[in-house]
Amino acid sequence: MKNKGILYAISIISLWLVALVYLLNYKIDFYNPLVYVFVLVQTHLYTGIFITAHDAIHGVVAPDNKKLNYWIGFLCATIFAYNNYEKLSRKHHLHHAHVVTENDPDYYNGNFFRWYLKFALEYVTVWQILFMAITYNILKLFFPMENLIVFWEIPAILSTLQLFYFGTYLPHRGEHAPTDKYKARSQKLNHFVAFMSCYFFGYHHEHHAYPYLPWWKLADAKEREATLINEV
Template sequence: MTAKRLILPSGAMQGVIGLALAAAIAGSWLGIHAYAMFVFELSWSNLPFALAMAAVQCWLSVGVFIVCHDAMHGTLVPGKPRVNAVIAAPLLFLYAGFRWRVLRDAHHTHHRLAGMPGDPDFDEDHPSNFRQWYWSFFKRYFGWQSLVFVHAVVGVYWLILGIPMVQIVLLYGAPALLSSLQLFFFGTYRPHHHAPGEPFPDDHNARTNGFGTLASLATCFHFGYHLEHHRRPDVPWWALPAAKRAGIAEQSGLIDTEGRIVA
Protein backbone atom coordinates (compact mmCIF):
# COMPACT_ATOMS: atom_id res chain seq x y z
CA MET A 1 0.00 0.00 0.00
CA THR A 2 1.04 3.63 -0.44
CA ALA A 3 2.07 5.13 2.86
CA LYS A 4 0.44 8.31 4.05
CA ARG A 5 2.92 10.91 5.17
CA LEU A 6 2.37 12.30 8.64
CA ILE A 7 3.46 15.93 8.66
CA LEU A 8 4.60 17.27 12.02
CA PRO A 9 5.25 20.94 12.83
CA SER A 10 8.83 22.20 12.73
CA GLY A 11 10.95 21.35 15.75
CA ALA A 12 10.67 24.89 17.07
CA MET A 13 6.88 24.96 16.72
CA GLN A 14 6.58 21.49 18.22
CA GLY A 15 8.53 22.75 21.21
CA VAL A 16 6.26 25.78 21.59
CA ILE A 17 3.15 23.60 21.49
CA GLY A 18 4.65 21.01 23.82
CA LEU A 19 5.75 23.59 26.37
CA ALA A 20 2.40 25.40 26.29
CA LEU A 21 0.48 22.17 26.87
CA ALA A 22 2.95 21.02 29.53
CA ALA A 23 2.57 24.35 31.35
CA ALA A 24 -1.23 24.10 31.22
CA ILE A 25 -1.29 20.49 32.46
CA ALA A 26 1.43 20.73 35.11
CA GLY A 27 0.33 24.20 36.21
CA SER A 28 -3.27 23.04 36.69
CA TRP A 29 -2.06 19.93 38.52
CA LEU A 30 0.09 21.91 40.93
CA GLY A 31 -2.54 24.61 41.36
CA ILE A 32 -5.30 22.15 42.24
CA HIS A 33 -3.00 20.33 44.64
CA ALA A 34 -2.07 23.58 46.40
CA TYR A 35 -5.72 24.62 46.65
CA ALA A 36 -6.83 21.17 47.83
CA MET A 37 -4.18 21.00 50.56
CA PHE A 38 -3.76 24.58 51.75
CA VAL A 39 -7.03 26.41 51.03
CA PHE A 40 -9.90 23.94 50.71
CA GLU A 41 -11.64 22.69 53.85
CA LEU A 42 -13.37 19.36 53.35
CA SER A 43 -16.91 18.95 54.72
CA TRP A 44 -19.98 16.87 53.99
CA SER A 45 -21.58 19.78 52.16
CA ASN A 46 -18.72 20.19 49.67
CA LEU A 47 -17.92 16.47 49.30
CA PRO A 48 -19.35 16.31 45.72
CA PHE A 49 -17.05 19.15 44.70
CA ALA A 50 -14.12 17.42 46.41
CA LEU A 51 -14.82 14.20 44.51
CA ALA A 52 -14.97 16.12 41.23
CA MET A 53 -11.68 17.83 42.10
CA ALA A 54 -10.10 14.44 42.87
CA ALA A 55 -11.27 13.06 39.50
CA VAL A 56 -9.80 16.03 37.63
CA GLN A 57 -6.57 15.71 39.61
CA CYS A 58 -6.36 12.02 38.70
CA TRP A 59 -6.69 12.88 35.00
CA LEU A 60 -4.13 15.68 35.25
CA SER A 61 -1.73 13.31 37.03
CA VAL A 62 -1.95 11.05 33.98
CA GLY A 63 -1.24 14.09 31.82
CA VAL A 64 1.82 15.05 33.84
CA PHE A 65 3.25 11.58 33.37
CA ILE A 66 2.55 11.69 29.61
CA VAL A 67 4.35 15.05 29.39
CA CYS A 68 7.33 13.42 31.10
CA HIS A 69 7.03 10.48 28.73
CA ASP A 70 7.37 12.84 25.77
CA ALA A 71 10.47 14.27 27.44
CA MET A 72 11.92 10.75 27.61
CA HIS A 73 11.62 10.53 23.82
CA GLY A 74 12.87 14.08 23.30
CA THR A 75 9.57 15.07 21.70
CA LEU A 76 8.53 17.61 24.32
CA VAL A 77 11.16 20.06 23.07
CA PRO A 78 12.89 18.45 20.05
CA GLY A 79 16.65 18.82 19.90
CA LYS A 80 16.90 20.06 23.50
CA PRO A 81 17.65 17.03 25.70
CA ARG A 82 18.67 19.16 28.68
CA VAL A 83 15.45 21.16 28.54
CA ASN A 84 13.44 17.94 28.41
CA ALA A 85 15.28 16.63 31.46
CA VAL A 86 15.01 19.89 33.43
CA ILE A 87 11.22 19.88 32.95
CA ALA A 88 10.54 16.18 33.47
CA ALA A 89 12.88 15.43 36.40
CA PRO A 90 11.13 17.64 39.00
CA LEU A 91 7.67 16.68 37.73
CA LEU A 92 8.42 12.97 38.11
CA PHE A 93 9.83 13.58 41.57
CA LEU A 94 6.74 15.53 42.63
CA TYR A 95 4.48 12.87 41.09
CA ALA A 96 5.75 10.06 43.33
CA GLY A 97 9.42 10.55 44.14
CA PHE A 98 10.45 8.97 40.83
CA ARG A 99 13.97 9.37 39.45
CA TRP A 100 14.18 10.74 35.92
CA ARG A 101 17.14 8.70 34.66
CA VAL A 102 15.79 5.43 36.04
CA LEU A 103 12.38 5.85 34.41
CA ARG A 104 13.82 7.18 31.16
CA ASP A 105 16.21 4.24 30.79
CA ALA A 106 13.49 1.73 31.72
CA HIS A 107 11.15 3.21 29.13
CA HIS A 108 13.73 2.97 26.35
CA THR A 109 14.32 -0.64 27.36
CA HIS A 110 10.56 -1.18 27.02
CA HIS A 111 10.70 0.09 23.45
CA ARG A 112 13.64 -2.14 22.57
CA LEU A 113 12.10 -5.28 24.11
CA ALA A 114 8.38 -4.57 23.94
CA GLY A 115 6.40 -7.56 25.17
CA MET A 116 9.49 -9.76 25.47
CA PRO A 117 11.64 -11.01 28.36
CA GLY A 118 13.57 -8.08 29.76
CA ASP A 119 10.82 -5.55 29.08
CA PRO A 120 10.35 -3.79 32.46
CA ASP A 121 6.72 -2.93 31.61
CA PHE A 122 5.76 -6.50 30.69
CA ASP A 123 4.91 -9.41 32.98
CA GLU A 124 5.94 -12.45 30.99
CA ASP A 125 4.60 -14.75 33.72
CA HIS A 126 1.13 -13.19 33.63
CA PRO A 127 0.69 -11.69 30.15
CA SER A 128 -3.12 -11.81 30.38
CA ASN A 129 -3.76 -11.24 34.08
CA PHE A 130 -4.48 -7.60 34.92
CA ARG A 131 -4.25 -7.88 38.71
CA GLN A 132 -0.98 -9.80 38.89
CA TRP A 133 0.61 -7.75 36.14
CA TYR A 134 -0.34 -4.48 37.84
CA TRP A 135 1.09 -5.69 41.12
CA SER A 136 4.44 -6.57 39.53
CA PHE A 137 4.35 -3.24 37.65
CA PHE A 138 3.63 -1.35 40.88
CA LYS A 139 6.42 -3.06 42.81
CA ARG A 140 8.91 -2.44 40.01
CA TYR A 141 8.33 1.30 39.79
CA PHE A 142 7.08 2.32 43.23
CA GLY A 143 10.22 1.36 45.10
CA TRP A 144 11.41 2.39 48.54
CA GLN A 145 12.32 5.92 47.42
CA SER A 146 8.78 6.55 46.22
CA LEU A 147 7.35 5.16 49.45
CA VAL A 148 9.67 7.33 51.54
CA PHE A 149 8.75 10.41 49.50
CA VAL A 150 5.00 9.85 49.75
CA HIS A 151 5.14 9.07 53.47
CA ALA A 152 7.25 12.19 54.06
CA VAL A 153 4.75 14.39 52.23
CA VAL A 154 1.82 12.85 54.11
CA GLY A 155 3.68 13.24 57.41
CA VAL A 156 4.37 16.92 56.83
CA TYR A 157 0.82 17.64 55.72
CA TRP A 158 -0.78 15.73 58.61
CA LEU A 159 1.54 16.08 61.57
CA ILE A 160 3.05 19.51 60.90
CA LEU A 161 0.47 21.41 58.85
CA GLY A 162 -2.55 19.77 60.48
CA ILE A 163 -4.37 18.86 57.27
CA PRO A 164 -7.00 16.18 58.06
CA MET A 165 -5.93 12.70 56.96
CA VAL A 166 -9.20 12.08 55.11
CA GLN A 167 -8.54 15.19 53.02
CA ILE A 168 -4.97 14.07 52.28
CA VAL A 169 -6.16 10.61 51.23
CA LEU A 170 -9.04 11.89 49.09
CA LEU A 171 -7.27 14.75 47.35
CA TYR A 172 -3.64 13.59 47.26
CA GLY A 173 -3.36 9.84 47.76
CA ALA A 174 -6.39 8.66 45.78
CA PRO A 175 -5.69 10.71 42.61
CA ALA A 176 -2.07 9.57 42.59
CA LEU A 177 -2.88 5.89 43.06
CA LEU A 178 -5.83 5.89 40.66
CA SER A 179 -3.77 7.67 38.01
CA SER A 180 -1.24 4.83 38.17
CA LEU A 181 -4.08 2.38 37.54
CA GLN A 182 -5.37 4.50 34.68
CA LEU A 183 -1.93 4.77 33.10
CA PHE A 184 -1.30 1.06 33.51
CA PHE A 185 -4.64 -0.10 32.11
CA PHE A 186 -4.87 2.19 29.09
CA GLY A 187 -1.17 2.69 28.39
CA THR A 188 0.40 -0.68 29.23
CA TYR A 189 -1.99 -3.55 29.86
CA ARG A 190 -4.59 -2.87 27.19
CA PRO A 191 -2.05 -2.33 24.37
CA HIS A 192 0.36 -5.12 25.33
CA HIS A 193 -1.65 -7.91 27.00
CA HIS A 194 -2.05 -11.27 25.29
CA ALA A 195 -5.60 -11.88 24.12
CA PRO A 196 -6.81 -15.08 22.41
CA GLY A 197 -7.59 -14.44 18.76
CA GLU A 198 -5.93 -11.01 18.78
CA PRO A 199 -2.38 -11.44 17.48
CA PHE A 200 -0.09 -8.46 17.42
CA PRO A 201 0.47 -6.98 13.96
CA ASP A 202 4.28 -6.79 14.27
CA ASP A 203 7.21 -7.20 16.65
CA HIS A 204 6.28 -4.10 18.62
CA ASN A 205 3.84 -6.44 20.38
CA ALA A 206 1.37 -3.60 20.72
CA ARG A 207 -2.13 -2.81 19.56
CA THR A 208 -4.02 0.44 19.34
CA ASN A 209 -7.48 1.28 20.64
CA GLY A 210 -10.47 2.29 18.58
CA PHE A 211 -11.45 5.25 20.73
CA GLY A 212 -12.45 8.55 19.25
CA THR A 213 -10.28 11.59 19.92
CA LEU A 214 -12.17 12.82 23.00
CA ALA A 215 -12.34 9.37 24.62
CA SER A 216 -8.67 8.85 23.83
CA LEU A 217 -7.78 12.15 25.49
CA ALA A 218 -9.94 11.40 28.52
CA THR A 219 -8.56 7.90 29.08
CA CYS A 220 -4.81 8.40 28.67
CA PHE A 221 -3.90 11.55 26.72
CA HIS A 222 -3.92 9.54 23.46
CA PHE A 223 -1.39 7.03 24.78
CA GLY A 224 -3.91 4.34 23.89
CA TYR A 225 -2.96 4.97 20.26
CA HIS A 226 -0.13 2.74 21.23
CA LEU A 227 0.98 0.99 18.06
CA GLU A 228 1.20 4.42 16.44
CA HIS A 229 3.46 5.48 19.31
CA HIS A 230 5.72 2.43 19.02
CA ARG A 231 6.03 2.84 15.26
CA ARG A 232 6.50 6.60 15.49
CA PRO A 233 8.09 7.46 18.85
CA ASP A 234 9.03 10.84 17.33
CA VAL A 235 5.35 11.87 17.49
CA PRO A 236 4.35 13.83 20.64
CA TRP A 237 1.22 12.82 22.53
CA TRP A 238 -0.93 15.65 21.13
CA ALA A 239 -0.16 14.59 17.55
CA LEU A 240 -1.03 10.90 17.99
CA PRO A 241 -4.62 11.45 16.73
CA ALA A 242 -3.08 12.72 13.48
CA ALA A 243 -0.89 9.60 13.39
CA LYS A 244 -4.01 7.48 13.79
CA ARG A 245 -5.80 9.36 11.01
CA ALA A 246 -2.75 8.82 8.82
CA GLY A 247 -3.17 5.08 9.34
CA ILE A 248 0.26 4.54 10.90
CA ALA A 249 -1.00 1.44 12.75
CA GLU A 250 -2.37 -0.08 9.54
CA GLN A 251 0.61 0.64 7.31
CA SER A 252 3.30 -1.90 6.60
CA GLY A 253 6.64 -1.56 4.91
CA LEU A 254 10.09 -0.20 5.45
CA ILE A 255 10.73 2.24 8.27
CA ASP A 256 13.46 4.82 8.07
CA THR A 257 15.88 5.78 10.87
CA GLU A 258 13.38 8.29 12.30
CA GLY A 259 10.58 5.75 12.43
CA ARG A 260 8.82 6.98 9.30
CA ILE A 261 7.24 4.44 6.96
CA VAL A 262 8.75 4.88 3.50
CA ALA A 263 7.19 2.05 1.52
Protein backbone atom coordinates in the same frame (compact mmCIF):
# COMPACT_ATOMS: atom_id res chain seq x y z
CA MET B 1 3.91 26.33 17.34
CA LYS B 2 7.61 25.62 17.91
CA ASN B 3 7.48 25.42 21.71
CA LYS B 4 4.13 23.67 22.04
CA GLY B 5 5.63 20.85 24.13
CA ILE B 6 6.98 23.32 26.67
CA LEU B 7 3.66 25.17 26.74
CA TYR B 8 1.69 21.97 27.34
CA ALA B 9 4.13 20.90 30.06
CA ILE B 10 3.88 24.24 31.87
CA SER B 11 0.08 24.20 31.53
CA ILE B 12 -0.32 20.69 32.97
CA ILE B 13 2.11 21.30 35.84
CA SER B 14 0.48 24.66 36.65
CA LEU B 15 -3.06 23.29 36.55
CA TRP B 16 -2.06 20.38 38.78
CA LEU B 17 -0.35 22.67 41.30
CA VAL B 18 -3.13 25.27 41.41
CA ALA B 19 -5.78 22.56 41.75
CA LEU B 20 -3.80 20.82 44.49
CA VAL B 21 -3.31 24.00 46.55
CA TYR B 22 -7.00 24.81 46.20
CA LEU B 23 -8.15 21.30 47.07
CA LEU B 24 -5.87 20.94 50.07
CA ASN B 25 -7.80 23.85 51.55
CA TYR B 26 -11.21 22.65 50.32
CA LYS B 27 -13.82 21.72 52.94
CA ILE B 28 -14.64 18.08 52.28
CA ASP B 29 -18.22 16.88 52.44
CA PHE B 30 -18.53 13.32 51.14
CA TYR B 31 -22.18 13.97 50.28
CA ASN B 32 -21.03 16.67 47.86
CA PRO B 33 -20.56 15.16 44.37
CA LEU B 34 -17.98 17.83 43.57
CA VAL B 35 -15.53 16.04 45.87
CA TYR B 36 -15.54 13.02 43.56
CA VAL B 37 -15.35 15.20 40.44
CA PHE B 38 -12.29 16.93 41.90
CA VAL B 39 -10.68 13.56 42.63
CA LEU B 40 -11.15 12.57 38.98
CA VAL B 41 -9.85 15.93 37.73
CA GLN B 42 -6.76 15.66 39.90
CA THR B 43 -6.24 12.06 38.76
CA HIS B 44 -6.35 13.21 35.14
CA LEU B 45 -3.83 15.97 35.84
CA TYR B 46 -1.53 13.51 37.61
CA THR B 47 -1.70 11.33 34.52
CA GLY B 48 -0.75 14.36 32.44
CA ILE B 49 2.25 14.92 34.71
CA PHE B 50 3.48 11.38 34.07
CA ILE B 51 2.78 11.57 30.34
CA THR B 52 4.90 14.74 30.22
CA ALA B 53 7.76 12.90 31.96
CA HIS B 54 7.30 10.09 29.43
CA ASP B 55 7.50 12.51 26.50
CA ALA B 56 10.65 14.01 27.98
CA ILE B 57 12.14 10.50 27.99
CA HIS B 58 11.55 10.47 24.24
CA GLY B 59 13.05 13.95 23.97
CA VAL B 60 9.93 15.60 22.56
CA VAL B 61 8.91 18.08 25.29
CA ALA B 62 11.69 20.50 24.37
CA PRO B 63 13.39 18.85 21.38
CA ASP B 64 15.60 21.87 20.67
CA ASN B 65 16.87 22.14 24.24
CA LYS B 66 18.05 18.83 25.72
CA LYS B 67 18.86 20.33 29.11
CA LEU B 68 15.41 21.90 29.48
CA ASN B 69 13.78 18.71 28.21
CA TYR B 70 15.66 16.74 30.88
CA TRP B 71 14.74 19.06 33.73
CA ILE B 72 11.06 19.14 32.78
CA GLY B 73 11.07 15.34 32.71
CA PHE B 74 12.95 15.19 36.00
CA LEU B 75 10.49 17.61 37.65
CA CYS B 76 7.44 15.71 36.42
CA ALA B 77 8.85 12.34 37.49
CA THR B 78 9.65 13.79 40.93
CA ILE B 79 6.18 15.33 41.31
CA PHE B 80 4.71 11.93 40.48
CA ALA B 81 5.55 10.31 43.83
CA TYR B 82 9.31 10.85 43.59
CA ASN B 83 9.86 8.58 40.61
CA ASN B 84 13.48 8.23 39.52
CA TYR B 85 13.64 9.86 36.08
CA GLU B 86 16.82 8.06 34.99
CA LYS B 87 15.36 4.70 36.02
CA LEU B 88 12.11 5.45 34.20
CA SER B 89 14.02 6.46 31.09
CA ARG B 90 16.26 3.39 31.09
CA LYS B 91 13.39 0.94 31.59
CA HIS B 92 11.06 2.67 29.15
CA HIS B 93 13.63 2.42 26.37
CA LEU B 94 14.00 -1.27 27.24
CA HIS B 95 10.23 -1.58 26.89
CA HIS B 96 10.37 -0.17 23.36
CA ALA B 97 13.38 -2.25 22.39
CA HIS B 98 12.05 -5.57 23.76
CA VAL B 99 8.28 -5.10 23.75
CA VAL B 100 6.27 -8.10 25.02
CA THR B 101 9.32 -10.25 25.73
CA GLU B 102 11.03 -11.45 28.90
CA ASN B 103 13.36 -8.46 28.59
CA ASP B 104 10.45 -6.00 28.63
CA PRO B 105 10.25 -4.55 32.17
CA ASP B 106 6.62 -3.49 31.61
CA TYR B 107 5.34 -6.87 30.44
CA TYR B 108 3.99 -9.80 32.41
CA ASN B 109 2.17 -12.81 31.01
CA GLY B 110 -0.53 -13.01 33.65
CA ASN B 111 -3.78 -11.58 34.91
CA PHE B 112 -4.43 -7.90 35.51
CA PHE B 113 -3.74 -7.82 39.25
CA ARG B 114 -0.51 -9.81 39.18
CA TRP B 115 0.67 -7.81 36.20
CA TYR B 116 -0.10 -4.52 37.96
CA LEU B 117 1.74 -5.70 41.08
CA LYS B 118 4.77 -6.70 39.01
CA PHE B 119 4.59 -3.37 37.15
CA ALA B 120 4.48 -1.42 40.42
CA LEU B 121 7.32 -3.37 42.01
CA GLU B 122 9.42 -2.77 38.91
CA TYR B 123 9.46 0.97 39.60
CA VAL B 124 8.60 1.64 43.24
CA THR B 125 11.60 1.96 45.56
CA VAL B 126 12.08 2.20 49.31
CA TRP B 127 13.42 5.74 48.80
CA GLN B 128 10.20 6.76 47.08
CA ILE B 129 8.10 5.47 49.96
CA LEU B 130 10.39 7.22 52.46
CA PHE B 131 10.26 10.56 50.63
CA MET B 132 6.48 10.32 50.27
CA ALA B 133 6.14 9.60 53.99
CA ILE B 134 8.35 12.56 54.89
CA THR B 135 6.43 14.86 52.54
CA TYR B 136 3.10 13.66 53.93
CA ASN B 137 4.16 14.32 57.51
CA ILE B 138 5.37 17.81 56.60
CA LEU B 139 2.25 18.68 54.63
CA LYS B 140 -0.11 17.52 57.36
CA LEU B 141 1.34 20.26 59.57
CA PHE B 142 -0.29 22.76 57.21
CA PHE B 143 -3.23 20.94 55.62
CA PRO B 144 -5.99 18.60 56.88
CA MET B 145 -5.01 14.93 56.77
CA GLU B 146 -8.32 14.11 55.07
CA ASN B 147 -7.55 16.49 52.20
CA LEU B 148 -4.06 15.07 51.73
CA ILE B 149 -5.45 11.57 51.43
CA VAL B 150 -8.40 12.44 49.17
CA PHE B 151 -6.78 14.97 46.83
CA TRP B 152 -3.06 14.10 46.94
CA GLU B 153 -2.66 10.40 47.64
CA ILE B 154 -5.76 8.81 46.11
CA PRO B 155 -5.46 10.64 42.75
CA ALA B 156 -1.81 9.55 42.49
CA ILE B 157 -2.78 5.91 43.08
CA LEU B 158 -5.72 6.09 40.65
CA SER B 159 -3.45 7.65 38.07
CA THR B 160 -1.04 4.71 38.22
CA LEU B 161 -4.00 2.42 37.58
CA GLN B 162 -5.14 4.62 34.69
CA LEU B 163 -1.67 4.68 33.14
CA PHE B 164 -1.21 0.94 33.58
CA TYR B 165 -4.65 -0.08 32.30
CA PHE B 166 -4.81 2.13 29.21
CA GLY B 167 -1.09 2.50 28.48
CA THR B 168 0.24 -0.99 29.23
CA TYR B 169 -2.34 -3.67 29.97
CA LEU B 170 -4.90 -3.12 27.20
CA PRO B 171 -2.33 -2.44 24.44
CA HIS B 172 0.02 -5.34 25.22
CA ARG B 173 -2.07 -8.14 26.75
CA GLY B 174 -2.95 -11.33 24.94
CA GLU B 175 -1.84 -12.54 21.54
CA HIS B 176 -0.60 -10.25 18.79
CA ALA B 177 -0.45 -10.79 15.06
CA PRO B 178 2.93 -12.24 13.96
CA THR B 179 3.26 -9.32 11.55
CA ASP B 180 2.84 -6.76 14.33
CA LYS B 181 6.44 -6.04 15.32
CA TYR B 182 5.29 -3.46 17.88
CA LYS B 183 3.06 -5.92 19.77
CA ALA B 184 0.76 -3.02 20.61
CA ARG B 185 -2.89 -2.55 19.81
CA SER B 186 -4.87 0.70 19.79
CA GLN B 187 -8.32 1.63 21.05
CA LYS B 188 -10.99 2.66 18.57
CA LEU B 189 -10.80 6.06 16.93
CA ASN B 190 -12.46 8.46 19.35
CA HIS B 191 -10.33 11.44 20.30
CA PHE B 192 -12.43 12.51 23.29
CA VAL B 193 -12.33 9.05 24.86
CA ALA B 194 -8.65 8.68 23.99
CA PHE B 195 -7.73 11.98 25.63
CA MET B 196 -9.83 11.46 28.75
CA SER B 197 -8.64 7.90 29.23
CA CYS B 198 -4.89 8.47 28.91
CA TYR B 199 -3.87 11.53 26.85
CA PHE B 200 -4.17 9.57 23.58
CA PHE B 201 -1.91 6.75 24.77
CA GLY B 202 -4.75 4.35 24.07
CA TYR B 203 -3.53 4.89 20.50
CA HIS B 204 -0.64 2.75 21.58
CA HIS B 205 0.29 1.10 18.31
CA GLU B 206 0.86 4.57 16.92
CA HIS B 207 3.07 5.46 19.88
CA HIS B 208 5.30 2.43 19.28
CA ALA B 209 5.35 3.06 15.55
CA TYR B 210 6.18 6.76 15.98
CA PRO B 211 7.83 7.17 19.42
CA TYR B 212 9.13 10.59 18.36
CA LEU B 213 5.58 11.99 18.39
CA PRO B 214 4.42 13.86 21.53
CA TRP B 215 1.12 12.83 23.09
CA TRP B 216 -0.99 15.45 21.34
CA LYS B 217 0.15 14.29 17.88
CA LEU B 218 -0.91 10.68 18.39
CA ALA B 219 -4.46 11.60 17.41
CA ASP B 220 -3.27 12.68 13.95
CA ALA B 221 -1.22 9.52 13.64
CA LYS B 222 -4.27 7.42 14.51
CA GLU B 223 -6.33 9.21 11.87
CA ARG B 224 -3.64 8.57 9.24
CA GLU B 225 -3.48 4.90 10.19
CA ALA B 226 -7.28 4.61 10.01
CA THR B 227 -7.30 6.27 6.59
CA LEU B 228 -4.66 3.87 5.26
CA ILE B 229 -6.60 0.85 6.54
CA ASN B 230 -9.81 2.12 4.91
CA GLU B 231 -8.01 2.70 1.62
CA VAL B 232 -6.70 -0.85 1.64
